[in-house]
Amino acid sequence: MKTLLFITTFTIGLTIAVFGQDQDKYYTKNGHIEFFSTTPVEDILATNDQVAALINTKTGEVSFVVLMRSFQFEKALMQEHFNEKFVESHKYPKSTFEGKILNWKPEELTKDKELKVEVQGDLTLHGVTRSITESGTIKLLPGNKIHATSEFIAKPEDYDIKIPSVVRDNIAKEIEVTVDVELEPYN
Amino acid sequence: MKTKRLILIVVITGAVAAAGIGYLMYNKPHTDIAATEPAYTIDAKSLVMDFNISNHKANEKYVNQVIQVNGTIVNIRQTQTSLWAISLYDEFQGVTCVMDSVYATENTDILSNLEEGEDIVVKGMCDGALTDVKLSRCVLPNKTY
Structure with a gap:
């Protein structure tokens, strides 16, 4: 009898340990990140719809991974310059962000209420890792989905991205980055 | 003078x-994906294996190349920005193909009739791999309006 009780307790405990945490994890493989550069010479927009993102609503941990090659530009030449000259995709194929929502209170995440949050973490781009703190929003949607957004400024020079002088006037010193991801429960 | x-x-x-x-x-x-002869024709599982064996070698071989991949649809959906995305072979460690927006607009009927479990051929630009291999600006070479 004791053995049976032990096995039952053990099994339930193990089940909670293995699956319990996952209920708090939300993911997407096709999140959206875009960046925009505006100068008097020209505006450049690049979009990426192959963003992998994971948010743990219990701990407030967030992580993003993108392939630089998945950024799509209107002009083929810009996409080529971006990959080959600026971010050097062959050397640094990925960009990542690993961070945490500051002062995260999971109980505040209730249906249809948009929470304004601050996220702090490490952004790695072009092989350079910088600690950043940016503001964003997070919202629980009907159907148990999570919608998270953030807009922030990134400076190419901070990530050791060198813009050749010949196109220096075409590319902004401050790039507007928009993150917009819709996540589903990670079974 | x-x-x-x-x-x-x-x-x-x-x-x-x-x-x-x-x-x-x-x-x-x-690059006009539809008009470009694929650099490699491969099945989804073998492509994933190549990236698992050596990400570095697979990057050098496939990235920034037009490749043609055949496999079974495990998931087809529209992304939050209304682009069509098809996952082949495996949901997490398979091949995720984001369809070309012009192709998708002209072939909505074909895309909305595709079903999970169906075998298809997708042609697109290989971006590399995260947990899955990513293909962008994809078209279905055997299915055009």
């Missing part, structure tokens, strides 16, 4: 030609 005029003509012609070439290069179109 004649020489000066000749030099002037040559210089102007040169400048116009340079500007023209510059303009054409600036507006150079993207």
Whole structure:
């Protein structure tokens, strides 16, 4: 009898340990990140719809991974310059962000209420890792989905991205980055 | 006097030609995926294996190349930005193909009739791999309106 009780307790405990945490994890493989550069010479927009993102609503941990090659530009030449000259995709194929929502209170995440949050973490781009703190929003949607957004400024020079002088006037010193991801429960 | 005029003509012609070439290069179109012969034709599982064996080697081989991949649809959906995305072979460690927006607009009927479990052939630009291999600006070479 004791053995049976032990096995039952053990099994339930193990089940909670293995699956319990996952209920708090939300993911997407096709999140959206875009960046925009505006100068008097020209505006450049690049979009990426192959963003992998994971948010743990219990701990407030967030992580993003993108392939630089998945950024799509209107002009083929810009996409080529971006990959080959600026971010050097062959050397640094990925960009990542690993961070945490500051002062995260999971109980505040209730249906249809948009929470304004601050996220702090490490952004790695072009092989350079910088600690950043940016503001964003997070919202629980009907159907148990999570919608998270953030807009922030990134400076190419901070990530050791060198813009050749010949196109220096075409590319902004401050790039507007928009993150917009819709996540589903990670079974 | 004649020489000066000749030099002037040559210089102007040169400048116009340079500007023209510059303009054409600036507006150079993207690779026409549908019209491009694939650099590699491979099944989804083998492609995933290649990236698992050596991400570095697979990157050198496939990235920035038009490749044609056949596999079973495990998931087809529209992304939050209304792009069509098809996952082949495996949901997490398979091949995720984001369809070309122009192709998708012209072939909505074909895409909305695709079903999970169906075997298809997808052609697109390989971006590399995260947990899954990513293909962008994809078309279905065997299915066009």
